[in-house]
Amino acid sequence: MDVSGELVVGESEAAMVYAKARRGMSPRQMKLALVVCMLLVAIPVGRWISGSWLSAIVTAEFAVVGLVVGLVLARALAGPAMRKALAARGQGHVIDVTFRLTQDALVYDLGDVTMTARWACVTDLFRTRKHWVFLVQSSAIVLPRRFFSTPEVERTFIANAMSRMTEPARARSRDALAP
Incomplete structure (x- = not known):
C-alpha cells in the first residue's frame, strides 16, 4: 500500500514541533525556558547596575520584545534562504x-x-x-x-x-x- x-x-516544520515534544522538550518549551532565564538574570543585574527595579524591568521587557521580533524575522527569512541555497546547488x-x-x-x-x-x-x-x-x-x-x-x-x-x-x-x- x-x-x-x-x-x-x-x-x-510545524509537525516537527509536535515530534520534538514527544521526544523530550519541545522548541516552544525551550524558548520559554530561555526567556525565563533571561528575565531571572536581566532584572536583578539591571537593578544592580541602574539602582531601579522599574528601569530594570522595562529594559528586560524590551529585550524580550527584541528576542521575539528576531525569532519572527529569522523564521520568515529561513524559507526563502533555504530555497535559494537549494537552487544554488541545482536542487528544487x-x-x-x-x-x-x-x-x-x-x-x-x-x-x-x-x-x-x-x-x-x-x-x-x-x-x-x-x-x-x-x-x-x-x-x-x-x-x-x-x-x-x-x-x-x-x-x-x-x-x-x-x-x-x-x-x-x-x-x-x-x-x-x-x-
Missing part, C-alpha cells in the same frame, strides 16, 4: 514523495533518497492538523494528510500502518486509533 504527493521543502524545493507500507518496513521515497524503517523501529504514529508523523527511533517522518484522496483512504492507510507496528508503539499511538 502506498501514497504519494509533492512536498515543499520546509513545509513539515518541491520533491516527489512516496510512502510505502511493506510487510517488513515503512519505506519513504523522497526524490532520489529512499529511507527504510523496519516496523520494530517505528515507536509512535500521531496526527497533527495537517500531517501524520511516524517517529522512527529519534527521527520523524512526516506524511502530509493532503496526500490522501479521501478520508476513507487515509483511515485505511493509517489502519494498515498501525497493524504492522509493535504493540507498545500502537499503545503510544492513540491519535491513530481514533476514528
Whole structure:
C-alpha cells in the first residue's frame, strides 16, 4: 500500500514541533525556558547596575520584545534562504514523495533518497492538523494528510500502518486509533 504527493521543502516544520515534544522538550518549551532565564538574570543585574527595579524591568521587557521580533524575522527569512541555497546547488524545493507500507518496513521515497524503517523501529504514529508523523527511533517522518484522496483512504492507510507496528508503539499511538 502506498501514497504519494509533492512536498515543499520546509513545509513539515510545524509537525516537527509536535515530534520534538514527544521526544523530550519541545522548541516552544525551550524558548520559554530561555526567556525565563533571561528575565531571572536581566532584572536583578539591571537593578544592580541602574539602582531601579522599574528601569530594570522595562529594559528586560524590551529585550524580550527584541528576542521575539528576531525569532519572527529569522523564521520568515529561513524559507526563502533555504530555497535559494537549494537552487544554488541545482536542487528544487518541491520533491516527489512516496510512502510505502511493506510487510517488513515503512519505506519513504523522497526524490532520489529512499529511507527504510523496519516496523520494530517505528515507536509512535500521531496526527497533527495537517500531517501524520511516524517517529522512527529519534527521527520523524512526516506524511502530509493532503496526500490522501479521501478520508476513507487515509483511515485505511493509517489502519494498515498501525497493524504492522509493535504493540507498545500502537499503545503510544492513540491519535491513530481514533476514528
